[in-house]
Amino acid sequence: MALAIRLYKESDRERIRRICYETGYMGESVAWYWKDPESFADMFISYYTDKEPESFLVAVDDKDEVVGYLSGCVDSTKADDPVAIGAKIAFLNLGLLRPSIAPTMWRAIRDAIFDLVLSAQTPPKPFNDSRWPSHLHIDLLGDARGKGVGTKLMDEWFKMLRQVGSPGCFLETLDENKSAIAFFESVGFSRHKKCDPVPGIRTPQGARLHRQIMVRSI
Ligand SMILES: CC(C)(COP(=O)(O)OP(=O)(O)OC[C@H]1O[C@@H](n2cnc3c(N)ncnc32)[C@H](O)[C@@H]1OP(=O)(O)O)[C@@H](O)C(=O)NCCC(=O)NCCS
Numbered sequence: 243m244a245l246a247i248r249l250y251k252e253s254d255r256e257r258i259r260r261i262c263y264e265t266g267y268m269g270e271s272v273a274w275y276w277k278d279p280e281s282f283a284d285m286f287i288s289y290y291t292d293k294e295p296e297s298f299l300v301a302v303d304d305k306d307e308v309v310g311y312l313s314g315c316v317d318s319t320k321a322d323d324p325v326a327i328g329a330k331i332a333f334l335n336l337g338l339l340r341p342s343i344a345p346t347m348w349r350a351i352r353d354a355i356f357d358l359v360l361s362a363q364t365p366p367k368p369f370n371d372s373r374w375p376s377h378l379h380i381d382l383l384g385d386a387r388g389k390g391v392g393t394k395l396m397d398e399w400f401k402m403l404r405q406v407g408s409p410g411c412f413l414e415t416l417d418e419n420k421s422a423i424a425f426f427e428s429v430g431f432s433r434h435k436k437c438d439p440v441p442g443i444r445t446p447q448g449a450r451l452h453r454q455i456m457v458r459s460i
Pocket residue numbers: 265268269270380381382383386387388389390391392393394414415416419420421422424425426428
């Protein structure tokens with residue numbers, strides 16, 4: 243499969259939203275804990291396709307079909323907060339009553355209360371540090387992995403950041419996503435601060451997962 247990198251086009255949007263859903267749990271589908279693809283994509287990808295498409299890179303196959311993406315944001319203070327979108331889905335769109343997503347939403351509330359009461363730990367806040375003002379997400383379909391495509395997407399992203407004069411970028415991953423952490427280290431990121439528990443998402447066996455921030459100067 244010959245793969246190329248190009249900028250996002252509006253006609254890629256639906257496929258990208260699907261890839262976001264099908265890779266959202268450490269490269270696997272999130273369908274087992276979030277049975278509503280649209281609200282998942284609204285939380286995690288809409289900002290990047292709809293408000294900052296000029297920072298959105300895609301990897302495409304020889305039919306120009308998207309097989310993965312790097313969704314970037316140059317100034318993270320402008321990005322939508324997925325937690326705020328999630329709260330809107332929970333309360334305004336009655337997500338807390340919808341069987342497709344309610345169990346995970348209620349678990350997020352229970353986890354957040356548990357963390358606060360037992361360890362005085364507030365839920366993870368959006369990361370904000372002027373040394374690393376930009377951020378990204380990256381996801382490839384399974385067949386596109388392990389072939390250097392992620393590295394190529396990153397190289398293009400770093401080039402874009404140099405052109406606009408950004409001093410650095412960060413990303414959020416899960417401490418449990420060991421292959422992603424190895425990949426991010428291979429392209430120059432390092433772990434920043436200790437990781438903190440994420441309310442709501444768990445392993446299929448029910449274990450808690452932990453947010454890891456990683457940073458890289460440009
Ligand atoms: C993480 C991801 C973007 C990496 O892209 P990729 O194209 O597969 O990675 P590359 O082929 O460019 O690998 C570059 C280096 O990263 C490291 N790496 C990549 N995949 C790895 C894995 N599964 N295990 C350990 N190290 C890995 C290696 O050092 C590799 O260098 P090498 O090929 O010389 O050994 C991709 O595998 C992916 O989309 N995974 C699932 C979704 C995901 O977890 N996204 C991150 C969420 S925060």
